[in-house]
Amino acid sequence: MSEIILSAKGLTKIYKQRTGKFGFGTKLVKALDDVSIELKAGQTLAVVGESGSGKSTLARCLLQLLPADKGEVFFQGNNLANTSGQALRDLRRYLQMVFQDPFASLNPRMKVGEIVGEGLLIHRLGNAEERRIKVLRMLERVGLSATDMGKYPHEFSGGQRQRIGIARALVLEPKVVVCDEPVSALDVSIQAQILLLLKELQQEMGLSYVFISHDLRVVRHVADDVVVMHSGRIVEQGGVEALYSAPREEYTQNLLKAIPGRAKQHSLAT
Amino acid sequence: MSELLRVQGLTVTPANNPSKKLVNNVSFTLQSGKTTCIVGESGSGKSLTALSVMGLLAASLTRAAGSIQFLGNEITHLSNHELSHIRGKKIGMIFQEPMTSLNPVLTVGFQIGESLTVHLGLKGDALKARIVALLEQVGIPPERANAYPDELSGGQRQRVMIAMSIACEPKMLIADEPTTALDVTVQAQILALLDELKTRMNMGMLFITHDFGVVADIADDVLVMFRGEIVEAGSVADVLYKPQHPYTKALLDCVPDAEGKKQLKPIDYAWLENAALEKAA
Known part of the structure; x- marks a missing residue:
């Protein structure tokens, strides 16, 4: 049994939605309804669900990018929900995020070297030369080169930008990385490259991933444990093999049945 | 079953750069009551092929060569006005983004x-x-x-x-990534609906997708496109389970399966190009 590195207890987040004529009415939408998860050190916890299930809200609440209305998030014995200011900033070094859209998540007016090095600057890690070397090593590790440091994000393809996003998150040597749909905007050949890169980095750096995805085929490949979400609630959770081979809840069963190509593959293969 | 569409030697280039072939010498046919999937990565020319059939290429692009016959009649020389009698009436179209x-x-x-x-x-x-x-x-x-x-x-x-x-009960339906923006359960419903309508109305369907799972669900025949060319064509069972072309094999190796048995392998483009050169020599 490995140690729990990040856990959430009873997370609840309620959004107000304007309704009716001119938006005078309001409706409360529970984006997260009493959600509790546990991430084991060095492993990958996948959160799957359809749009509107609350999986991205969960990602943001875990990292305190969005304040939850209720509930606690524990990281190495610290309750992040009670932490703020400098103390939270110090912890954030160990909690990083890789975003979905590699076209929207990189500042177009900053050079790649600045984007990747910004975290080191904020956390005052090393002097200028040490920072430059760290950024360079990280870029090389994700498959980019020294000359790329002086380029702007628009000069790169989608897959390369996702590599920059990964380098930006990992240069701080975090413990936990929340990946919010990191491959859903990519072609399948690029997707395979990025998934393998994430796996290698996980082993090298001892990372723990929370992997948010709507793609059940990708999740099958990356996850150790899986949480299935629907309308802000956890429908089912468990080890990836057990959950895929014997889903208990009807919602999970329907979700697995809807994986494209799955029903027909046996008749086609023969 | 009858032939609806015959495309021969279709080549699309930018209007100001005739040597850059975005679609290169593409030929295929589509039968009534059948679904042909064009599958490929972004930039492979799959959408341009579909747009060419409908005469909807952007002004910056031009059909440099090729013939497109719909129900036995050449439609490449038709004016926009004449094409508008076919589009929407005899050829239906569905695009990716239902909101836009x-x-x-x-x-x-x-x-x-x-x-x-x-x-x-x-x-x-x-x-x-x-x-x-x-x-x-x-x-x-x-x-x-x-x-x-x-x-x-x-x-x-x-x-x-x-x-x-x-x-208007078209003879042919062109669907360009119609389920890409949808959740999986909704996607499964839409695919089933399209398949049912195709059978009931005996339509031919030209279906553009990048998802091999969707191909397995809906296709009768498959065209695999890579850098503007069709590299492999055949029945869905043959292309998915007995691929012949190195690119098709490499692309299928990238696709994660729902059982998690497969070892994912990214495409080695340098190796692929060498294989193509050796074959040509």
Whole structure:
């Protein structure tokens, strides 16, 4: 049994939605309804669900990018929900995020070297030369080169930008990385490259991933444990093999049945 | 079964750069009652192939060579006005983004009725009855005819798009990534609906996708495109389970399976190019 590195207890987040004529009415939408998860050190916890299930809200609440209305998030014995200011900033070094859209998540007016090095600057890690070397090593590790440091994000393809996003998150040597749909905007050949890169980095750096995805085929490949979400609630959770081979809840069963190509593959293969 | 579409030697280039072949010497046929999937990565030319068939290429692109026959008639020399009698009437179209393809200030019933009025001259009660029948066919309660697009879910909007595209009972339906923006369960419903309509109306369907799972679900025949060319063509069982071309094999090795048994392997493009050179030599 490995140690729990990040856990959430009873997370609840309620959004107000304007309704009716001119938006005078309001409706409360529970984006997260009493959600509790546990991430084991060095492993990958996948959160799957359809749009509107609350999986991205969960990602943001875990990292305190969005304040939850209720509930606690524990990281190495610290309750992040009670932490703020400098103390939270110090912890954030160990909690990083890789975003979905590699076209929207990189500042177009900053050079790649600045984007990747910004975290080191904020956390005052090393002097200028040490920072430059760290950024360079990280870029090389994700498959980019020294000359790329002086380029702007628009000069790169989608897959390369996702590599920059990964380098930006990992240069701080975090413990936990929340990946919010990191491959859903990519072609399948690029997707395979990025998934393998994430796996290698996980082993090298001892990372723990929370992997948010709507793609059940990708999740099958990356996850150790899986949480299935629907309308802000956890429908089912468990080890990836057990959950895929014997889903208990009807919602999970329907979700697995809807994986494209799955029903027909046996008749086609023969 | 009869031949609906015959494309031969289709080549598309930018208007100002005739040597850059975005679609290169593409040939295929489509039969009635059958679905042909064009599968490929972004930039492979799959969408340009579909747009060329409909004569909807952007002004910056040009069809440099090739013939396109629809029901035995060459349609490449037709004017835009002449093509507009075919598009929407004999060839239906569905696109990826159901929100941007619908007009937000018109009710969905009105938008479905538009092509019926233009192409078939339907009016009044006959038009209303046909709109109700179409909505029922795609599984939307008929009273939703008065709804605006923003009042519908993504899946319902795509159903409205399908109702519009089959309104005039076209011989052929061109669907460009129609389920890419949808959740998996909704995607499964839309694919089943398209398949059912295809069979019931004996349409030919040209279906563009990048998802091999979707291909397995819906295709009879498959064309694999890579850098503007068709590298492999065949029945769905052959292409998915007995691929011949190195690119098809490499691409299939990248696709994660729901059982997690497969070892993912990214494409080695340098190796692929060497293999192509050796083959050519």
